[in-house]
Amino acid sequence: MPTEPESPGPALPSGPPTTSSGRARPPAQAARRHALRTAPGLAAGRLAPMLSGGLPLATSDSTPDWLEPAMAANGIGSFDWDIRRDVLEGDLRACTIVGLDAVEKGRFDRSSASFLALLHPEDAPVVRRRVERAVSELGQCGAYYRTVGPTGAMRAVRFRGRVLADAFGRASRMVGFVWDATVELHKRDRADRLALLREERSRFIKEAARALSEAVTVRDVARVFTELPLPGLPPDGLVLASFEAGRVQVLGASGYRPEELAGYDRSVLPPTHPAAEALRGRAPVFCASREEYRERYPDVWEQARRTTRSSWAFLPLVASGRAIGVCVVSFDDDRELDADERTLLSTLGGLVAQSLARARLHDAEHELAAGLQRVMLPRTVPSVPGVTTAVRYLAAGSGLQIGGDWYDVVPLPGGHVGLVIGDVQGHDVHAAGIMGQLRIALRAYAAEGHPPAAVMARASRFLADLDTDHFATCTYAEVNVDYGVVYAVRAGHLDPVVRRADGTAATVPVAGGLPLGIAPDEEYRVTRFSLDPGETVLLCTDGLVEARGMDLDEGIARLTAVLAEPLADAARTGRDPLEDLADRIASQAADSSEREDDIALLVLRWDGPEGGLAAQQLRRRIGQADLARIAEVRAELRDALRRWGVAELIDTAELLSSELVTNAIRHTDRDAMFTARLYREPAADGGRARLRVEVEDESDLWPTRRTPGEQASSGRGLMLVEALADGWGVEPRGSGKRMWFELTVTPAE
Template identity: 40%
Template sequence: MADGDTADTSLPEGWPDSPYPILALNRMGTFDWDLETSRFFMDAQAHEIFDITPEEFDGTAGGLASRVPPGEGVRLDEAVNRAVKEGSENYGAYFRVRRRDGTLRWTHTQGYLRRDENGVLRRVVGIVRDATQELRESEARFEQAVEDEARRRQTDVVQALTAALSAARTVRDVSRVLGEAHQRTPLGVSLVVLGLVEGDRIVLVTEEPQDAVPGTRITRLDEPYPMSDVVRTLRPRYIESAKEFALHYPMLWSQLVHLQITSAAYLPLIAEGKAIGAAGLLYSGRRGFTAGDRALLGALAGSLAQSLQRAMFYEQQMDLAQGLQQAMLPRTIPSVPGADIAVRYRSPAAGRDIGGDWYDLIPLPGGRVGAVIGDVQGHDTHAAAVMGQLRIVLRAYATEGHTPGTVMARASVFLHELDTDRFATCLYAEIDPTTGVVRMVRAGHLDPILRGGDGTCRRLPVEGGLPLGLSAEFGALTYPVTTFELSTLQTLVLCTDGLVEMPGDDLSEGVRELMDYIAQCPDDVRGLADALIERADSRGGDDDVALLLLRRRGPGRLRTGGQLRQQVVPGDPDALAETRHMIRAAVRAWGTVERADEIELAADELITNALMHTEGCATVTLRVLLGPQRLLRIEVEDSSSALPHLRDPDPVGMHGRGLMLVDLLADSWGVEARGGGKCVWCEFTMIPSAPDDDQEPGGE
């Protein structure tokens, strides 16, 4: 504007005589920008907003340059140009105005584009208003929204962490959940430390800090460490800066400097009024903890303490239960001449429960062996206790010499009389590795599987009865015996249903799949047993597994050669004479003439004792056992369960001399229970046979 010229401040045509009252009341100014003449008209309120007087304003848009910084002018131009380009009828923009004192205040404008009949833009009219307070309030709301969102995210993380901790069953599970990166990151935590109180010490159970913070795996409660402080005082410790950390805990800080820790929260884990541990949350980049942060971390500490206490109690229970179960299972398995044995047990759910499955191998008279596999209903300490008792009575009945059917029936009665709500399935096999004869009974259990020397598998159908306990309850104590021969190199597979069944699967299909798997496994019973347990582990499942494998190698240490048997009736001198004659003839026929008198005298003493001290008949058996040495074995069976024993002979009478003579004459002797009676036996060494001598003496 030239010197002497006066600004044209006259109102354009159509401009109202005064500002709109409503706009003025709301502290809004109005403007009219005539694009043809470049004139820019403002009312008094608009002058006040731009902090410019009518005398200072030249009536053009450029006259506002002293109040609108260049960058803000660019923002306004962009808003107008964008509206023109898009064909819009209005635009809006926030921009800053520099007042005469130099301060900047936010302003908002809303403009309307006026076009002529040809669509050419002619005028822009609109309003302006001071937006400083509005944006200040909006910024405060935004900051609060950001803070609320951050707190909400942290709350969600803590809730998710609490849910994950509720599923943790062991201390290691708790440590894993707390240390997982996807749990720490939303909380902004760089390092998590978890320690348990053990006496006067704190032992770290998280794996990560042991490498990150060396020398702190085990610390005493009286040492200057933050964990020790919170355990002693039962109060959390919030360290809000690196300087504070270094000042109060210099020993620990010297080991943390390389981790660039800026703050930390140490929380006591309190259960039933005492600290069972402590948790440390270490941050990089964060400083300070608000009241909301502390409340949130306090809630996390409560959840963590409950989970940790529950996990510790669970582990104590499991240690007790597993110790009980291991005590109930056999500590060792006897070796069986002529057979390879392998046994395995797998706890349910990978060791986190206890079950009632068991196995046993029982030495029996005459080189035979009893193989047992069973499953008590349930997965708890009660099931394990019942299993232990049942295993003991089965072993006792078997070693007494009872038949397999009687062993099973008596075990069922025992379980029923325990007054428990449990029943048990069981399979009992009496095996003679020398002959390969197997006598088997089944009480509601799975049939065994037979694996041939060529790897082929088949299911052995065994006629069975009701499970133990139920057969006694329903008066069905008859257990039929199935007899078959186990050939050389065949393997008998006895297992519980945990190896076969999966929830919802068909049992028959499971058995077929198991047989297909066994056919592909090694011949070695130990390798086969390991492979079957690995399969059970890979399949998972909640049931436990017991497994017993017996593979017949062939004749054992002793094979039976000739055999003779004679029954002696009390009061029948002819029967006794016939028996003596049989013994004498057999000894001479089998080539043991040099020991004939000793053998005949020992046999006579055993027969006489049986007839004098028991009621009923005596059964005399002579047999030759082939092996590294040829042995002649004499067995005398009677119906009395009273077991004889060596004693000092009566100096006047004849009592006590019989067994003393047998002990002096025979190379070995012993007594075996045989059901309701017993068998007294003695053995004599005959002429040694060559290792490859397959010729057997004659006899029945």
């Protein structure tokens, strides 16, 4: 194979550097100009070392007699090229080395073009270029080249020549030597192949290390191992197995039938098995043939005999000084692995061991985190008549995949339902533990029947008493299932989002307070809003609407856009549209590999009673000291009358109800019970609607109608009731009394 130009070596015995007449050569530049002007082979681009048909050298620079025996002993031939006449001459050895047999000699016309035709097409340009340079510089050149015979046989030749100048300093002749370099070239080819194989193995180790470093789970490690292309020794079978408590578990395999591995999977590894020997000695075990396997391990030969394998390599997987598994590399033919191949397999075993140990730790941590998260979150969501709920939880894409986000659905006294969504600071096991305690405490407070503000205040004090240096954000909403009224409390959390009956979606502003655990004495305000049948309220944690590259406003806008999309057809999908909606919202979250925060999602749809109409009765207890409850009851009454279809009674009913409730609270020291009922007459009887409002208390003191003066600040309540109600009265009730009034409305024609 030709190489790049070599540096000029020592002068060959091919004549003195001066002319025969003793005249000095012209300067180098003049010599090059003369050579280019007078060399016919150079002008034609055909210059190369040439050989004749074995004619003796006829020049005055023939090989000296003292050098001939040395050349003959070393198989070196000589050549002489007349550059001006483009004629080549060489001795018999040179012809033999080049491969000119009798047939070739007849075809060879001793010209440069004829000789170039003998060379390999890849080598001829290189040889020509080097000779041209030597002629132009009156210097030396040399190269490897290959000749191709008429039968396609190829041989390698090496030459070295020197250009001689005439009396005028022009290139006249090139003389030199040739010798057979086939063996030398074969050595170089073998060295090149070995170097290429080493390069491939080094590249394989780098690629295997990269692929195994990216493997996260044990399944990933098994997949990467069984798909690795081993350079130079492609195996016919690969097995990766873990070793725990004396038992083997096959993690992955290629090139084996399932029945061939069934006897080993989850079984005790025999102590005489070569894999057991490799694990005990922490060193690979190689079997080059079936005979060697049978002789060394006769006790377990029967299982190996049933396979088609003929040679094996058992590589122990050792991590942190502990044997955790074994790799088996097998071949269908007998194979005695050399030192480089064994080193390659041993290195691969070390890489697989480290990756497998890391993957097993990851799987164990993931299972621990997933189990802990399952215990902390509700296993099931209770079914409450009148509402439909759907929940989703997505763990963070990094770390232990566990955090402090949670959701809960709590059945409350009176058929109501409580919705909880929260997020404890942090994304670790500590945060998950705090979340579990806080969820249980908040659930207990809600189940006891405390109003939403009291539930949130008690939860905040509970978290502060834990003294964990953690805080939590939370939104708690109590839903009146009878009327679709929602009482929401927010502690540093996101506002709820409501999807209305017309398909629009928007956030509902809720009065907020400090996160739980920061100010134990924080008082939280309640925000009230209502739902129509079929409307949906959504609570979520910030992981759904905040991510890298997406701020909160953008996330809320995306969420409301998804929520406003048309719902799926239950008849077509066979699922409740709320479940499809929850899946669609969760799918908008960032990919699990990039998500930095947990996501908890709770969706509730108020279905209402059958027919879509709320029950036409409202009953509420008003505490003696809870004056804010009066305003809440008035608001609930407004919603109820609007839903019952008697909105024209709202103003009058609200005013009179407020008077009766205020009278009961002011003049007694007990709680009051407020009840509103709507009665409808049949259409045949006119279809009138009659609203009856009752306020019960436990006082025996009856109200007295008075006529207050112009400057009096009280005493007009019963006057308003008498003037505006269609009927009113006071009835005894055991230890107390019941005040009532009625309003009637006749449907329009």
